[in-house]
Amino acid sequence: SEPKRGGRFIMGCTGGSTTDSMDPGTLTSNMNYSINWQIRNSLVEIDHNFKPIPELAESWDSSPDAKVWRFKLRKGVEFHNGKTMTAEDVIFTINHHRGEKSKSVVKPYLKSVENIKADGKYEVIFELSGGSADFPFILGDHHLTICPAGTKGREWEKGIGTGGYILEKWEPGVKAFATRNPNYWKEGRAFFDEIETLSIVDTNARTNALKTGQIHYMDRVELKTASLMKRMPGINVTATTGTAHYSIPMIVDQTPYSDNNVRMALKLAVNREELLKQVLRGYGELGNDHPIAPVNQYFAKNLEQRKYDPDKAKFYMKKAGMLDHVFNLHAADAAFAGAVDAAILIKEQAKKAGLTINVVREPDDGYWSNVWTKKEWCMCYWTGRPTEDMMFSLAYASGAPWNDTHWKNKRFNNLLIDARAELDTGKRRQMYLEMQEICRNDGGTIVPMYNQMVEASSDKLAHGPIAGNMPMDGFRNTERWWFKS
Amino acid sequence: MKNVLILISKRLGASLATIFIISVIIFIGVEMLPGDVAETVLGQSATPETVTAFRTQLKLDLPPHIRYGAWLKDFIHGDFGKSLANGRPVSELIGWRFANTLFLALTTAVIAVPLAIFLGMLAAFYRNTFFDKLISITTLSFISFPEFFIAYILISILSVKLNIFPSLAMIDQDMGFTSKIYAILLPSLTLTCVVTAHMMRQTRAAIINVLASAYIEMARIKGIKRLRIIVHHAFPNSLSPVINVIAVNLAYLIVGVVIVEVVFVYPGLGQLLVDSVAKRDLPVVQASGLIFSIAYIFLNLAADILSMLSNPKLRQSSI
Amino acid sequence: MLNLLRQSPISARIGMGIVILNILVAVFAPLIAPYGETSVVGDVWETFSGKFYLGTDHIGRDLFTRMIYGARNTIALAFITTMLSFLLGSFSGFIAAVKGGWTDQALSRTVDIVMAFPTLIFALMILSVLGSSIPTLIFTIAILDSTRVYRLSRAVAMDIEVMEFVEAARLRGEGLWWIIRHEILPNAMPPLIAEFGLRFCFIFLFIACLSFLGLGLQPPLADWGGMVRENAGAITFGIFVPLIPAGAIALLTVGVNLIVDWFLHLSSGLHD
Amino acid sequence: MNNLLEIKNLYIEGFYENQWQPIVKDISLELKRGEVLGLIGESGAGKSTIGLAAMGYTRPGCRLASGSINLEGIELFDASEEDLRLIKSSKIAYVAQSAAASFNPSHRIIKQYVEAPVHHGIMSCEKAEKEAVEIYRRLFLPTPEKIGYRYPHELSGGQLQRAMVAMAMACKPNIIVFDEPTTALDVTTQIEVLAAVKEITEKMNKAALYITHDLAVVAQVAHRIMVLRNGRLVEEGETRQLIKQPNKNYTRELLNVRSLREEKIITDKMAVILDIKNVAATYTGQKNVLENIDLTVRKGRTVALVGESGSGKSTLAKVITGLLPAIQGSITFFEKKLPRELKNRKKEDLRKMQMIYQMPDTALNPRQTVRKVIGRPLKFYFGLKGKAAEDRIKELLSKIELDPDIYIDRLTTELSGGEKQRICIARALAAEPDLIICDEITSALDQLVAEGILNLLQDLQNKTNMSYLFITHDLATVKAIADKIVIMLKGKIIEQGEKKQVLSPPHHEYTDKLLASVPEMDPDWLDNLLEERASSFI
C-alpha cells in the first residue's frame, strides 16, 4: 500500500536496561539502536540490499588505493535544536568514538582512520592507514550517528540529532517517547506522528502486549511460540536471515586444537541439521564454518556444505591420535539463547563419532569477559557485519582484538589486505571466495548455523522489503514503516 | 511508654549499625564479582583498550577502600553519586522507581491486609468446617503457585481473553491517579493472591492459638456470642503475630517483587537493582540495596513497636 | 505412631497420600518414565494421546516423563536444601539460645543483616557470580533460608531453655552439646517439623522463581519450576502444558501443608 | 420450687483414648438460695466438670451423657444453644481458678465486667459501670472508682480474684460457681478472697458451689460438703458434722493431712555443710533481689525457707546452685568456698548438691523415659552403664515406692503429678547428694499426694542422713517437716531459728500475719479472724 502519515507507533523491545545511556558510543541493545536511528542519522544508510546509500552524506568517493575518502555532506539539514549540521559535527562525532579516551564500542572499527579533516563546511576527508573499499559501510554502523559538536555529559540524554523524530521523554530501561520532526529533511520517510519504544524484557510480556494491542511491534519472538503466533489473527510474523550466526571458537594455539585434524573432526562431529531444528526450530540456515552469510555480497554459494559425518570425524581424530581426549566445551545461555542445549546436543552427536565432550556450564554473568577468548572451546554469537572485510578483519585477521581463536593464516591475511583495497568487484569476489574456503577448512571456528531474526507486528502496519543487515528492519522500521489506513 | 521509647532508640541505633554493615557488605560483594562496570557495559565489544579508558574515566582504577570512603562521605552529605553506566544521578534514577515500588506495595496492602484479616477471622470462626477447609485450600493453592504463574494466568484471562486490564503496567509520572491505579491493578491482584494467603493463614493460626486460653473459655462461660469472642476477645490478643506477619509481607511487597516487575514491565526498584547488579553499577546497587534494607528494618521496627503498643502490659508500664 | 496415623483427619490423609505418591514417583522415576529425561520424542506441544499421556513440551519431549524426572530433581533439590538449611539454622539457633550472651548477639546480628537484604536479590547476586550449579544453588538457598530457621529455632529453644529440666541438666554439669541433643532438640521437634514442611514449600517455590529468572536448575534437567517457565509462553495461546507442572507444584505444596496443618493442630493442643 | 439448682444422676463423658469414657458418674445434688455447697476432692475428681455442667457447659471434648440438670426450673439437657447462652451470667456465673489467666489481658477490668450485662441486654453500659464500682467497694477493692479502669496485669492476684468475683455478680445471678478461687494465692491474700466470697453468699443471699481441694478452706465457707473421688460421690454431709465425724476412710485421710509431726529430739549439733554469708544478688544489675543473706544448713537437717511470693526464695536457690552468681558474699560447702558461677564449679560439688523443682511437669523432659531420666546422672557422675545402671535405677525406683517393672520404660508424660515428683526425687538421689534443695516441691500437688512425698523425704532423711533446704510458702508443710525455719520478706531474712523458737511467740510482725493466715480445720476460724481484724481497725 501507499505510505501514509500518522498514528502512534508503539514498540516493545528487548535489551533495555536501567543503566542505559543515550551516548551512541555505549549503546548495546535493540531498543537503544532503534531509538538512536529514530532521532539521529548516519552519514551512510545500508539499504535492504546491503548497499550503502547516501544519508547525511550526499555522495562520496575515494582515492584509487581506497586510502583517502571524501564525503560530501547534505546541506541545510538542521538538528532538533535548530543548529545546522556541518563538517564540524561530523568530525566531532567521529572523534567521539575514536579518541584516545573514547569508551565507544566502535573504537576498533575506526582504528584505521589516521586523520579526519574538514574541507569547507560541507566536506569531510578521512585518511586511512590502509586501503578499505568498504569504508562507507563502517560509517553506516548503527553507533555512528551524527551528533551536534560539543555534546557532553548529560546532554546526550536530550537525544539531539537530525532524525525524523524528536526525543520527548526517555527513561532508561523503561521507555522512550518521540514525536515526528516537522522539519525532517528526508522525503518519504518517518511516517508516524509519535513513537513509543517500550523496554519489555520478558518475552511473554511482549507477546501478551502485542496480542492485547498494547504494542504494535515486538522484536525477538520466542522461537518456540513463533508458529503459534503466526496463526493468530491480526499478527504478522517476519523471519529475516541476516548476518547473525552462532559460532564455537577453538583457541588454535592450545593443544589439541592446534592440530587441524582435531578441528576438522569437531567440525564434522556437529549435526547442524539437528541443531537448526532443535535450537532454532528451523528459523535459520545451515552454517559452513565461516562467518559470511548468504545475504552478504560475496557469499560463497558453491562452497560445499559441511555435513555431519561421524565416521570421518573419527578418522580425523584417529589421525590426530586424540581419540581418548576429553574436550571441554564451555557454555552459558549468555552466548545465545539455547547455547547450553546446543552444547549438550553436540556432546550427544559427537559421542556417535566416539568423541568425548564434557559440557562445562559457565555463569551467564561475565561470560564475555571470563570465558569467551579465555577458554579453549566455547559457545559464541556474532551479529555479523554487512561486509566480508568488516567481519573478517574483526575476528579472523591475525592479531585482531576479537580474533577469538588466535587463528593465523598467512594466505588469508594477505588476501584480506589485498581485497580491502581492491576496487574491482570481480577480483574481490574471487578473493573473498577463497578466504571463505580457507576459513572453512582451516579456521578455528565451527559456524553451525545462521539464526533468523524473528519479529512480530500488528497487521495494521505496512512496510516495504525488510532489510536483513540488522534486526528490526535494519533498526530503521520506525523510519521505513507506516500504518495502513 | 518510656520502655517503648528506650526500645525504639536502642533498635534505631542497632538498625543504623546494621545499615552501615550492609553497605560495607554490598560494597565488598559487588567488588568481589568478576568483571566490572566497564566490562559488562561494553559486553562482547570490550577490548582491553576501551575497558581501560572506561575505567579511568569512572575512577575504577583507585583502590576500593578509597572509593568506599568517598562514597560514604558523599552519602552522608545526601549525595548518592552518579550511575557509572549512564552518568545519571542515582537519586534521580531511584527516586521515582522507589515511589512506584511503594505505590504498588501500598495499593496491594490496601487490598490484601483487610481481606486477609477478614478471611482469617472467618476461617477461625468457622474452623474445621467445610468453609474453613475451602478457604484454607484456596489460599494454600495460591501460596503454592509460583507468582509468575499467577501473573500469567491473570494476564491470559483478564487481559488477553477478556481485555479488561492492560497486560503491561507501564506507568509514568504524568498519569492521573485513577489511570495509575487502573494500570497496576493486575500486578496488585497478583501480589494480593501471593500475600493474602500467607497473612490469612497466620491470622487464623494466631486467633486459634489464642482460643485455647482460659479467658476465651471464660468469655464463653459468660455467654458471649462466638463471633464476638473471635473479634473482641481473641483477635486483640493475637495482634502481635498478625502485625508481624503483615510487616513481613509488606517488606516482601517492597523488596521481593522483582518477578512481578519483570512480568508486568513495571518500573520498580527491584528491576533497577537487578540490572545494576548485572552491570556492576556500584553506586546504584549500593543505594537501592540500602533502601531495601532500610525498608525492611524500618518495617520490622514498626511491627515491633506496634505489637508492643497493642499489648497493654508493655504499653502501660509507666503507670 | 500408628495410632496417631489412624486418628489423623481426612485432610491430613490426603496430604500424606499426595506426598507419598510424589516420593514414590521421585524414587522410582527411571522405572516409571516411558522415555528418557532429555530425549526428544515427538513434535512440539502435542496433546495427550496414548503415546504421550500428558502431551509433549516446547521442544517435543514427553511431558509425562519430564514430570516424573521433574519430581525427582525438584523434590530432591528442595529436600536437600531444606535439610541443610535446617541443620545450619536450627543448630545455630539452639546454640544461640543455650549459650546466650555474646554468642547469641553475634549470631543474631549476623542473621539480622542477612535477613535485611532482600533474599531474591541476594540469591541473584551470588548465583550470577558463582554460576547456578547444583551445589551453589543448594548452598546459597540453604544459607539464606537458614536465617529464618535460625529465628524460629532460637525462639523455640528459648522457650524450652527456661524449662526446669534444662536447668536441671545444667546443674548436673552437662555440656552444651548434650543439652542441645538431649534436652532441647527432642522438644523442639514438633514446631521444627511443621516449619520444615512450610519451608520446604517455600524453597520449592523459590527454586521455581529462580528458574523463572534463569538461575535455577539448568536445562536439560527437568524441574517443575523451569518447566513452567519454558512452557509459560504457551498459556496465552490456550495451550495448558505449563499448567501441569504448576499444578504439580501446587499439589505437592498443598499436600505438605495439609500435613503441617494437622501437625500444628496436634501440637497446639486445641481439640475441637 | 425450693431448689435453685437440682442435678440428678448426672453422667458426663470425656473423649480420650479414642472413645467416650465417663468422667462424672451418677452425681446428684441440690442447692437452695443462701446455701453454699462445697465440692472437694483430689485433682481430676471431676469437680470442675460438675461445676461447669451446672451451667450447661462442658469443656471441648466432653459431653453431658445422661441425667438431668434443672436450673431454676429450666432443664438444661433440653435447652437450645441460645437459651444456654442466655442462662450463663444472668442465672448462673462462674469464678475461675486463675483470675490472671481468665481475664482478657487486652481489655480493662470494668469493660469485661460490663460485657455480659450489656451483651445480654440486661442493662446499659453506664448503669453497669456504676454498679461495678458499687460491687468493687463491697468486695473491699482499693479505690473502687478507679480500679476498674486498669488492665488485668496491673492488679495483684488477690485483687484480680476479687474482681473476678465481682464480674460474676454483674448480671446478678442467683448461683455462683467458685472453682478453686484461692488455690493460686498466698495464704495472706487467700483471706481477702474468702472474705469476699462470704460477703457475696451471706450478705447478698446467693447460692454457691464452692470447689476446692482444701478441706480447711471449704470448711470456712460451705454449709454442706460433698467429697468426690474419680467422678463419684464419696460422702456428703453438713460441714461441722463431716469434719467432726467423717464416715469414710478417704475423708479421714483428707482430714489427717495436716497433723503435726513428732518432734525430733536433737541430741547434738551436726556439722554445718552449707554456710552462706552476707550474700546479695540481682537480675538486672540495678535493684538487689537478695540482700544480706546469712544461712547455714547442717548435716541431716531440714531448713525451711518461708516467705510470700516474690520474696526471693527461688532466687536464693539459684544463687546457691550458681545459676545466678552472687554479687557479694560467700557460699561455703563442705568447708570449701564454692565459685560463684556454675561453670566454674567442680563436677563433684555439683553432684553433692541436687535440686528438686516445684513443677514436676516442667522439671522432667517430656521426651525422655524414666530410665533415661534416672540413668543419666548415674552415667554422668559414676559412669554406670548397662546392667549395673539398670539395677541401680530399679533400686532407686523401689526407694521412691514405684514399681520398677511398670515404670522404668514409661515416658515422663505418662505419669501423674505425684509420680513425676517422685521421679524428680529419684533423679536427685541418683547423684547420691548430701544436700537437696527443694523449691516448693509440694505446692502443685494434691494434699494426699504431697503428704506422701513429704513422708518419703522424711524416711530418706532418716535413712541416709541427708540435708534439705526446703523452700515453701505453705506453713502447714513447714510445721510438718522443718527443723529450722528461715522467714524471708522482700529479699531479706527477717527471722530465723529452730522451729519451736520461731513458731512460738513473740514473733516478728510479718511472721505473725503469716501464721495467722493459715486456715484451720475449724468452720468458725475465718469468722473469728475477720471479726478480730475488724475490731482491731476500730
Ligand SMILES: Nc1ncnc2c1ncn2[C@@H]1O[C@H](COP(=O)(O)OP(=O)(O)OP(=O)(O)O)[C@@H](O)[C@H]1O
Ligand atoms: N476436655 C476434656 N476432655 C476429656 N477429658 C477431660 C477434659 N477435661 C477434663 N477431663 C477429664 O475429666 C476428669 C475431671 O476433670 P476436672 O477438670 O473436672 O477435675 P477437677 O476435679 O476439677 O481437677 P483439678 O483439681 O485438677 O481442677 C479428669 O480425669 C480429666 O482428665
Ligand SMILES: Nc1ncnc2c1ncn2[C@@H]1O[C@H](COP(=O)(O)OP(=O)(O)OP(=O)(O)O)[C@@H](O)[C@H]1O
Ligand atoms: N529472671 C528474672 N529476671 C528479673 N527479675 C526476676 C527474675 N526472676 C525473678 N525475678 C524477681 O526477683 C524477685 C524474687 O523472685 P523469686 O522467684 O526468687 O521469688 P519467690 O520467693 O521464689 O516467689 P514464688 O513463691 O512466687 O516462687 C521477684 O521480685 C521477681 O520479680
Ligand SMILES: [Mg+2]
Ligand atoms: Mg478443676
Ligand SMILES: [Mg+2]
Ligand atoms: Mg519461687
